[in-house]
Amino acid sequence: MFAKDWRLEGYSQGDTLREVSAAIEGARTKGFAPPENSRLNSPTLETWPSLYETFDAKNIPRRRWIYDHHYIRGFVSVLASAGGVGKTSLQICEGLAIASGRPLLGETVHERTNVWVINLEDPLEEMQLRVVAAMQAHGVTQEEIEGRLFVDAGRDFQILFAEQGPKGLSVNNELSDMMIRKIRDNNIGAVFIDLFVGSHAVNENDNMAVNAVVSQIRHVADATNSAIGLVHHIRKSNGQDANIDSVRGAVSLIGAARVARVVNKISKEDAAKLGIDENTAKSVFRVENGKANLSPPAENSVWRKMTGVQLSNGEWVGVTEEYHPPSLKPVSEHEFFKVQKAINRTAEPVKCAESAKDWAGYTAAEALGVDIGRGPKADRSHEQEIERVKMRKLIRDMEKFSFIKKSKIYDKRNSRDVRVYEVGNSIHDAFKCGEQPQSAE
Numbered sequence: 001m002f003a004k005d006w007r008l009e010g011y012s013q014g015d016t017l018r019e020v021s022a023a024i025e026g027a028r029t030k031g032f033a034p035p036e037n038s039r040l041n042s043p044t045l046e047t048w049p050s051l052y053e054t055f056d057a058k059n060i061p062r063r064r065w066i067y068d069h070h071y072i073r074g075f076v077s078v079l080a081s082a083g084g085v086g087k088t089s090l091q092i093c094e095g096l097a098i099a100s101g102r103p104l105l106g107e108t109v110h111e112r113t114n115v116w117v118i119n120l121e122d123p124l125e126e127m128q129l130r131v132v133a134a135m136q137a138h139g140v141t142q143e144e145i146e147g148r149l150f151v152d153a154g155r156d157f158q159i160l161f162a163e164q165g166p167k168g169l170s171v172n173n174e175l176s177d178m179m180i181r182k183i184r185d186n187n188i189g190a191v192f193i194d195l196f197v198g199s200h201a202v203n204e205n206d207n208m209a210v211n212a213v214v215s216q217i218r219h220v221a222d223a224t225n226s227a228i229g230l231v232h233h234i235r236k237s238n239g240q241d242a243n244i245d246s247v248r249g250a251v252s253l254i255g256a257a258r259v260a261r262v263v264n265k266i267s268k269e270d271a272a273k274l275g276i277d278e279n280t281a282k283s284v285f286r287v288e289n290g291k292a293n294l295s296p297p298a299e300n301s302v303w304r305k306m307t308g309v310q311l312s313n314g315e316w317v318g319v320t321e322e323y324h325p326p327s328l329k330p331v332s333e334h335e336f337f338k339v340q341k342a343i344n345r346t347a348e349p350v351k352c353a354e355s356a357k358d359w360a361g362y363t364a365a366e367a368l369g370v371d372i373g374r375g376p377k378a379d380r381s382h383e384q385e386i387e388r389v390k391m392r393k394l395i396r397d398m399e400k401f402s403f404i405k406k407s408k409i410y411d412k413r414n415s416r417d418v419r420v421y422e423v424g425n426s427i428h429d430a431f432k433c434g435e436q437p438q439s440a441e
Helices: 017-029 087-100 124-138 173-185 207-224 252-256 268-274 335-346 360-368 380-402
Strands: 065-067 076-081 112-117 151-153 161-163 170-173 188-194 227-233 260-265 284-289 302-310 316-320 404-411 415-422
Touching: 065 188, 076 087, 076 207, 076 252, 087 112, 087 124, 087 151, 087 188, 087 227, 087 316, 112 124, 124 151, 124 302, 124 316, 161 207, 170 207, 173 188, 173 207, 188 207, 207 227, 207 252, 252 380, 268 380, 335 360, 335 380, 335 415, 360 380, 380 404
Parallel strands: 076 227, 076 260, 112 151, 112 188, 188 227
Antiparallel strands: 161 170, 260 284, 284 302, 302 316, 404 415
16 A cells, blocks of 8 residues: 555755745645645744634534544544553554444444554554454444455554654655545544554654654644544553553653543452452453543543454454443443432432541442441441442442532531532433433533
8 A cells, every 4th residue: 555664755954944945835736735725834924913703612613523532633642551451452442433433342432434543563464363353342344344444554564754863853744745645535534553653763752853753643633634543652660550651752742642541451459449350350451541630540440351252263362342340330220310319318418528427429328228338448348348439430420410419518517618419410311212321521
């Protein structure tokens, strides 16, 4: 499809403004550069400042999320983890979900669109095995993705958006132009590049150099209005959980990303806390939005599990699947309703704080007939701790879906305001047609 080596010569840092302008004009005459009226062309100083005239939100286009809150048109996203955790398998399943339009991992597909997977680490045969295994595990048919999924891979397949040499830094404008044409020609809405380190030949700790690489990739995303996902590694963490600060190399990569997720293997402590047995825990990992929270608690994470799938050729291949720890399984409409009804019937409003004697979690546990223990943590059993985790999540979900709402009342005993919950939206209305309620996020 493309030449094996895309290390094409670009412009060095020493180019003068006149030389760059002449090169851009030359590219325009050849059809590579955007047209004069394109929003990619920066305004000249003569047009500045621009008068702001948009005051009605109805006139502003909404953000075009493609997949959950991970991939958005016109922006770059990053997925990072240590090697061998499952990030490539995860991204393949997400790509199949986007191409098929089905929530294979339980996450919302906002827009079904064509997907281009570029793997710069594995042979093409390995990628073929992974795609077919993921299709088999998730029941995706050939008809659902035929003509919608593009895959390029191979250890001799190479793309370089920028490189550093004796003459300094040079960027590969021809590669960017070529990718823009290919994405447009094939109506591709999401592009995955795995690994990011394979897409350049610059010092990954050099902020200016990495920024030049990301700028090229962002230009492709902007010119095609596509979502581009980059797979990257984290630094060695000596057994500690990775967060956004663990992503390897210059911080300019994360700074340029709209979304940055981090993948971690589950720790023994979290496995025990969430009721996951040791054997299952070996294949479980969690995914967190690193830019939203540097260190979210385990019960707030999105969980995934690697499952072995045997293909018709006899090969076993690991596939990512949706996973819910025993203590965090989805709550049913009936359970939500029972808890909401119990909260509505309490003589006094239930408290938001878990330290309170009349915490909402205790009311929820009584309504569902589970034991979460009321004594100090040291006196609670492992089973009680698991159930308590579930009650915390249930209360958070009820608040997120507005089934309960926070308010304040004056506590005469302590002479201060305290936060309490009151009943909110109808649960039956939220679950119409058997669908799960949607968060306002």
